[in-house]
Amino acid sequence: MNAPSSQTIEPGAQFRALSSGRTGQVGEMLGAGGQGAVYAASFDGAMFALKWYHDHVARVDVNLRNRLKRSISRKPPSDAFLWPVDLVEMPGSQSFGYLMPLRADGYRCIRDIIAPPPRRLKLSLSMRLRICSAIADSFLQLHASGFCYQDINLGNLFVDPVGGHIMVCDIDNVDVDGERASVYGTRKFMAPEVVRREALPTSKTDLFSMAVLFFYILHGWHPLDGQAEAAVDILDAEAENKLYGTEPRFIFDPDDQSNGPVPGHHDGIARRWETISKGLRKLFTRSFTRGLHEPRDRVLETEWKAAFTRMLDRLITCKECDNDVSYDATPGSPQKCGICEALIAAPVMGKVGRDWVVLGQGRTLYARHAEQGAKNPTARVGIVESHPDDEAIVGLRNLSQKPWLVTLADGRAFKVMPDKTVRLAGGMTVTFGAKRMAITDPADTPEQPAAEQPVAKEAS
Amino acid sequence: MSNPVDLETAGLSRRQLNLVVMVDCSGSMTGDRIASLNFAMRTAVPAIREVAADNPETDVRIRVLRFSTEAEWHVGEAEPIDNFTWTDLKAGGETAMGAALIAVAEILNNEHMPGRQLPPVLVMVSDGQPSDDFEAGLSALMDSSYGTKATRVAIAIGQDADIDTLQRFIGHAQFKPLRAANAKDLVERIRWATTAPIKTASTPTNSPDPLADLWHEASEQNTVVEEMVW
Numbered sequence: 001m002n003a004p005s006s007q008t009i010e011p012g013a014q015f016r017a018l019s020s021g022r023t024g025q026v027g028e029m030l031g032a033g034g035q036g037a038v039y040a041a042s043f044d045g046a047m048f049a050l051k052w053y054h055d056h057v058a059r060v061d062v063n064l065r066n067r068l069k070r071s072i073s074r075k076p077p078s079d080a081f082l083w084p085v086d087l088v089e090m091p092g093s094q095s096f097g098y099l100m101p102l103r104a105d106g107y108r109c110i111r112d113i114i115a116p117p118p119r120r121l122k123l124s125l126s127m128r129l130r131i132c133s134a135i136a137d138s139f140l141q142l143h144a145s146g147f148c149y150q151d152i153n154l155g156n157l158f159v160d161p162v163g164g165h166i167m168v169c170d171i172d173n174v175d176v177d178g179e180r181a182s183v184y185g186t187r188k189f190m191a192p193e194v195v196r197r198e199a200l201p202t203s204k205t206d207l208f209s210m211a212v213l214f215f216y217i218l219h220g221w222h223p224l225d226g227q228a229e230a231a232v233d234i235l236d237a238e239a240e241n242k243l244y245g246t247e248p249r250f251i252f253d254p255d256d257q258s259n260g261p262v263p264g265h266h267d268g269i270a271r272r273w274e275t276i277s278k279g280l281r282k283l284f285t286r287s288f289t290r291g292l293h294e295p296r297d298r299v300l301e302t303e304w305k306a307a308f309t310r311m312l313d314r315l316i317t318c319k320e321c322d323n324d325v326s327y328d329a330t331p332g333s334p335q336k337c338g339i340c341e342a343l344i345a346a347p348v349m350g351k352v353g354r355d356w357v358v359l360g361q362g363r364t365l366y367a368r369h370a371e372q373g374a375k376n377p378t379a380r381v382g383i384v385e386s387h388p389d390d391e392a393i394v395g396l397r398n399l400s401q402k403p404w405l406v407t408l409a410d411g412r413a414f415k416v417m418p419d420k421t422v423r424l425a426g427g428m429t430v431t432f433g434a435k436r437m438a439i440t441d442p443a444d445t446p447e448q449p450a451a452e453q454p455v456a457k458e459a460s
Numbered sequence: 461m462s463n464p465v466d467l468e469t470a471g472l473s474r475r476q477l478n479l480v481v482m483v484d485c486s487g488s489m490t491g492d493r494i495a496s497l498n499f500a501m502r503t504a505v506p507a508i509r510e511v512a513a514d515n516p517e518t519d520v521r522i523r524v525l526r527f528s529t530e531a532e533w534h535v536g537e538a539e540p541i542d543n544f545t546w547t548d549l550k551a552g553g554e555t556a557m558g559a560a561l562i563a564v565a566e567i568l569n570n571e572h573m574p575g576r577q578l579p580p581v582l583v584m585v586s587d588g589q590p591s592d593d594f595e596a597g598l599s600a601l602m603d604s605s606y607g608t609k610a611t612r613v614a615i616a617i618g619q620d621a622d623i624d625t626l627q628r629f630i631g632h633a634q635f636k637p638l639r640a641a642n643a644k645d646l647v648e649r650i651r652w653a654t655t656a657p658i659k660t661a662s663t664p665t666n667s668p669d670p671l672a673d674l675w676h677e678a679s680e681q682n683t684v685v686e687e688m689v690w
Binding site for chain 2: 265
């Protein structure tokens with residue numbers, strides 16, 4: 001029901017790509033937003049997406065053309081970016097647009113993770129972590145190329161819910177870091193100094209927006225929305241400026257409970273917070289306490305990536321409530337489930353260097369666990385499986401091309417050839433090649449350090 | 461399990477955005493005009509649903525008030541936009557715009573819009589001069605708890621609409637009433653007026669004042685000036 005107006009272009013119309021001088025044809029409208037509309041477009045024998053700006057956007061944002069030209073002249077930082085290919089003009093129009101690759105099928109907007117059902121995109125905690133890690137990696141590439149994005153929010157990221165790949169859209173604000181920015185950003189994602197209009201977006205404010213995004217992806221909630229936000233009846237500009245600009249406070253600030261969770265209202269969010277790793281909680285706390293005021297102290301992409309990876313390695317499924325939580329207890333000790341409070345038995349674990357991996361059913365080991373500086377860190381090298389005849393017997397199958405060397409607690413050693421499975425036992429060491437993993441099985445070591453008082457499980 | 465929590469409902473505590481559409485159903489609206497307006501509103505509903513879906517943290521609710529010789533609620537209970545269907549309005553009578561503002565003023569408070577709210581959006585559609593006390597209505601509106609906080613948009617239908625009055629309802633010098641000269645315009649204006657203010661809740665902002673984006677767009681809406689063809 002989009003009636004034609006001066007703002008839109010007609011399907012079938014011809015356009016001209018500026019740097020090549022060749023023409024193409026406008027196809028169907030794919031979507032419309034505040035800045036313009038996106039159409040399918042055929043050009044040079046292939047299909048592209050064409051973003052066409054509203055007249056006033058083209059007029060008001062005077063650097064838009066130059067920004068896009070610069071991006072077009074550079075290589076995309078990674079495959080995840082729907083990077084502009086060429087500028088486009090049309091006869092008789094004051095406005096312009098740009099061509100970019102079409103988004104692949106099957107991708108969903110990340111915003112759908114907070115959409116009410118039935119539109120809600122339901123993702124496991126491990127998938128959420130993988131997506132966060134992929135996002136951190138993409139912005140690392142962008143920032144490393146000297147650019148900043150300026151408007152990171154839930155609306156311009158798309159995800160393939162099966163493979164965990166992401167796509168970053170709306171590249172039009174991307175600019176050289178430090179240049180005068182063209183937008184302030186999107187509400188609730190802007191850094192406090194931008195909300196207060198004391199600064200314009202830079203790579204430092206990108207880091208803040210990214211932390212908000214990660215908090216949203218893991219909690220389905222905004223990190224600065226606690227008691228103070230719940231008490232605001234009507235969120236007008238003044239209230240918004242206070243909550244996100246002049247008096248921002250983290251809902252889980254350990255030293256300031258004035259914006260803490262409200263019982264009965266934020267219970268689900270508080271539970272989720274309990275399921276994420278201590279390392280990640282530390283990064284969020286830094287982002288939304290010191291990082292609110294000190295752009296220099298904001299968490300870097302590499303720090304996020306390391307924390308996401310570590311937490312992925314320590315995910316365990318609670319047998320009572322079937323939720324995934326981070327196993328953060330001292331290896332060998334049971335842990336209370338952050339969601340249902342049932343006691344989770346200590347799992348079999350492997351230690352590689354300083355990092356621990358929970359070796360639960362289905363756990364996959366990757367090249368990053370087995371090799372030093374792996375070329376393809378996400379290549380699978382092993383998987384935890386049950387014995388085909390006895391589910392209680394759990395082993396690690398060699399999915400790599402190389403034999404593993406296994407040493408038992410009593411000193412006996414043997415090889416595990418590719419596609420063979422070795423039963424996991426405490427005190428065992430598996431040498432993959434460059435790295436080795438020491439196995440701890442709490443069933444084999446009855447004397448457990450009592451890190452936490454076990455809580456009796458009761459039927460409610 | 462001592463205290464099971466459904467994590468999937470955790471994010472469902474959304475802020476409400478109340479959209480109130482006030483429609484002039486006076487005698488001059490009889491015939492083609494009210495038919496066009498009914499058509500315009502029907503086609504706007506899916507568009508409102510779409511922008512609401514793009515703002516998953518916002519719970520968009522709609523009410524409709526008709527005013528002719530009196531003001532009365534056509535849809536008085538705030539209806540979630542996903543459940544809302546348009547029921548046709550009929551025209552006939554005078555233009556009690558003042559009474560309409562008083563009726564709306566009565567619901568612009570915490571009692572009728574309970575819980576966490578975004579500023580309400582008031583859309584006024586009119587083709588003529590108020591026949592009652594507009595001033596009394598405007599002061600009641602501005603004195604209500606959420607009146608001055610509300611985003612106010614007006615659509616002037618045809619040549620006889622009272623632009624100055626509508627401008628005073630908006631209460632913002634740069635933000636002009638939208639003009640609808642024909643049925644096609646009306647469809648576009650209604651769609652814009654009921655969706656753009658919701659959209660600004662999530663789109664990136666270029667201006668220190670988020671409303672400024674609305675004026676820019678509103679002024680572009682007014683570029684089509686055609687003779688009345690109904």
